Amino acid sequence: MSFDRAAFADKIRRSMEHLDVEDNEVVASTGIPDARFAVLRAGGADPTGDEVLILADYFDCDYKFFISNERLAAFEETDSLYRKHGDLFSKSDRRSLQQFLYLCECESWLWKSNAYRSDSFHFSPQGSNFKRQGQTAASALRVHFGYQDDQIPSDLFRDLRKLGIHVFRRKLENSSISGVMIRHPEAGRCILVNYDEDVYRQRFTAAHELAHALMEDSEFNVSLTRDGSNLMEVRANAFASHYLVPPAFARAVLSRVATWDDTAITEWAKRLKVSTEVLRISLKDLGIIDNIIFDQLKGSRVPRHQKVDPEIGSETGRTRDRKLSLLQRGLSMHYVSECLEALDGGRISHARAAEMLMVREDEMGEIKALFTLTGTQ
Known part of the structure; x- marks a missing residue:
């Protein structure tokens, strides 16, 4: 099959729209000459291998996305999200959202390569009392996980991953956004929690977005810090409260x-x-x-x-600072461990591991040493 230049050009165009960037910004950051980028964006030539890698790095996506003649479906959810909530996301937050979706895609691949099996849990809301629906769903999920009546969930993020949900935390410039839930066509249900909030609020937000993921068929949801009038939000709040307390x-x-x-x-x-x-x-x-x-x-x-952040715990000094740096990049300790496990198992290369962790290759040694030192792997 010949390379589809038009599809490649369309992916560049839509990627630029999602990140709200202009040609000159792409050229300045990638080093691709202005005239050459204009040709690529117009679909006038095949890109070189280096150009594909450079653009994939700039747009925070897998290089295979650009060379495939398919895989356009992932754009649809983001297109719809920005059509409805575009004014909420700054240029910086759009970049954060793009990196979040990239991490979800990578983690989805890691789960498949490791034959990870998630729990199957389904809940169909009954009746017209939305608050009660949320409470009932929380009770049903607690039973599903085998929690005792008076048992407190110790690791909420682990519960989400058990359900096959990708959850990452990332600081958003817009502090009015608590969380985002997106149904990715390949990765499935993905939840982004605003790392700008304190860790208790992040925990509640994760449970809140879980409710949206479990009880709604919508492609996406954006939860704001003050949005108690929407019945879907009322239900999600009731779910989170009953699950955590x-x-x-x-x-x-x-x-x-x-x-x-x-x-x-x-x-x-x-x-x-x-x-x-x-x-x-x-x-x-x-x-x-x-x-x-x-x-x-x-x-x-x-x-x-x-x-106390559950992913940092009682760590102090340089170890704490290193873990904090990873969290601020939007990485979870669980995800980093998954990448290092795949690297140790020979399932990914050193260069690919660095790509999946969004770091330079020369930073990999320090990350491996950190996780060996703390026994995280």
Whole structure:
């Protein structure tokens, strides 16, 4: 089959639209001469192997995407997303979203190559009470995972991956966006959590987006920090609250707390790894506290420095800084371990591992040393 120049040119054009970049920006960043790039964008010539690799690197995608005459479907979800919510995503956030989708594609390949088998869980909402639908779905999923009535999910991100959902955290410039859920035509359900939020809020957002992934057929969802009027958002909030603060636990344990004051709610919020706002709403909904106490606790907060990121834990010094740097790039410790395992197993090359981790090849040694040192692999 001959190379389809028109399809190649169309992929360049649409990639530029998604990242909101102009010709001069591509030329300046890639080093491809202006006249040559104009020819490629117009479909007037076949690209060289180096040009394919350079453009794939610039647009944060697998080089195979550009040389294949197919694989246009992945554009459709992003096209629809930007048509509806384009004003929410800055140029920087569009780049972050593109890199997120690339990581999901890579992880999907890693799972297939490793014969990873995910759990099958289906839930069909019944009735017209959206809040109750979310609560019922949360209870059903807890049963599916074998959680005891009073057991708290210790690793929410692991639960999502068990369901075959790709979840990554990445800082977004628009702080009003809590999370994004996209159904990728190849990778499946993908969830992006805004790393700009504190770790407790990130945990709630992940559970919130999980609800959208489980109970809706939409191609995508964008959740905003203040969007409580939408019934789908109400259902997702109810799901997240019930999954993270199980009613059975609240009735068996939290109802026995003698006095609900600032100290009590901050201490229990830390144990449950949820915000004091989520906890006090749960306590009020279950009748454990009344409206007066609910209002009195409104100003209570767990200090941000006391909220420990589960992927960093108690690490300190240089090890903590290195892990933090990886997280800030949008990588999860789980994903890095997957890449290094594939590298050690000979399933990917050193260069390919660097591409999948979005780092330079000379950084690979430091990453391998870090994960060997901490026993993460």
